[in-house]
Amino acid sequence: MHSEPEQPISPANNAYTLGPMQAGPVCCDPQPLIQVDNFSLHYGVKPALANITLDIYRGCITALIGPSGCGKTSFLSSINRLTDLIPGCRITGRIRIEGNDIHDPSLNVQALRRQIGMVFQKPTPFPLSIHRNIELPLHEHGITRRAHTGAIIRQVLQDVGLWDEVHDRLDAPALSLSGGQQQRLCIARALALNPQILLMDEPCSALDPIASGVVEDLISRLRGRYTIVIVTHNLAQARRIANYAAFFWVRGHVGRLVEFGHCRQIFESPAHELTAAYVNGARG
Numbered sequence: 001m002h003s004e005p006e007q008p009i010s011p012a013n014n015a016y017t018l019g020p021m022q023a024g025p026v027c028c029d030p031q032p033l034i035q036v037d038n039f040s041l042h043y044g045v046k047p048a049l050a051n052i053t054l055d056i057y058r059g060c061i062t063a064l065i066g067p068s069g070c071g072k073t074s075f076l077s078s079i080n081r082l083t084d085l086i087p088g089c090r091i092t093g094r095i096r097i098e099g100n101d102i103h104d105p106s107l108n109v110q111a112l113r114r115q116i117g118m119v120f121q122k123p124t125p126f127p128l129s130i131h132r133n134i135e136l137p138l139h140e141h142g143i144t145r146r147a148h149t150g151a152i153i154r155q156v157l158q159d160v161g162l163w164d165e166v167h168d169r170l171d172a173p174a175l176s177l178s179g180g181q182q183q184r185l186c187i188a189r190a191l192a193l194n195p196q197i198l199l200m201d202e203p204c205s206a207l208d209p210i211a212s213g214v215v216e217d218l219i220s221r222l223r224g225r226y227t228i229v230i231v232t233h234n235l236a237q238a239r240r241i242a243n244y245a246a247f248f249w250v251r252g253h254v255g256r257l258v259e260f261g262h263c264r265q266i267f268e269s270p271a272h273e274l275t276a277a278y279v280n281g282a283r284g
């Protein structure tokens with residue numbers, strides 16, 4: 001646990017000032033925020049990713065696509081060093097965020113994870129109230145003043161379009177919400193610490209088509225405010241929401257990056273024939 005001075009919430013510090021229907025900038029900023037350089041990952045002796053090099057751009061949505069087992073989740077969880085928690089997992093190469101090597105021994109991993117929110121395939125609300133689901137991580141990070149936490153809770157619930165649906169039952173169990181609402185609550189929880197980056201691992205795949213559409217729209221609206229990396233098996237979804245796409249494939253039993261580029265280029269004029277076969281449904 002660590003504490004920090006609590007900042008007032010105001011447009012001046014640019015935190016939590018946008019409402020749910022206000023999108024981020026239309027165009028993303030083509031500046032690399034996450035730079036991945038010759039990154040490889042092993043689980044014990046088994047290689048899972050080899051020589052991944054790409055830049056992830058600030059404020060954009062980057063989709064990781066490719067068949068099952070090509071290393072998308074392993075890559076995603078390397079960005080916030082969740083893979084550190086897997087015994088025997090080893091990495092080589094470099095991932096830098098804003099120029100800082102995330103594996104630098106002097107780096108504070110808790111601070112790194114604080115600037116990176118994560119959302120999983122299945123909604124994972126804590127078995128607590130709606131309100132407490134967001135308050136808990138704030139408390140864990142030393143943000144405890146009631147007026148402050150209350151304002152953040154309201155803002156992030158507005159940001160994910162849940163406030164109107166739940167404001168009169170914040171003490172109700174989070175597990176009483178529908179699957180789509182639970183997933184939006186998990187996104188709100190991820191936003192509560194005002195991260196710079198959001199990692200999403202198939203966030204819509206466990207939801208029905210309507211709830212999936214709501215969450216997809218929400219992700220689109222978060223563009224610009226956050227740098228989003230999303231794993232999706234839904235190519236139509238990648239095409240709809242992502243600015244960039246990275247196509248992974250297993251070759252020689254190892255996940256490799258075949259092609260990275262603007263989403264439109266990847267789907268309409270891929271440079272690699274494997275990419276063309278995959279996005280056209282002939283392979284994978």
Ligand SMILES: Nc1ncnc2c1ncn2[C@@H]1O[C@H](COP(=O)(O)OP(=O)(O)OP(=O)(O)O)[C@@H](O)[C@H]1O
Nearest residue numbers: 043048066067068069070071072073074075086255
């Ligand atoms: N904790 C682990 N221990 C050992 N091997 C693992 C572990 N996690 C993943 N792997 C292996 O690493 C490879 C890549 O898995 P990963 O889950 O990253 O792929 P993926 O592209 O996300 O797959 P999917 O689309 O099915 O989720 C697979 O061969 C998988 O079996």
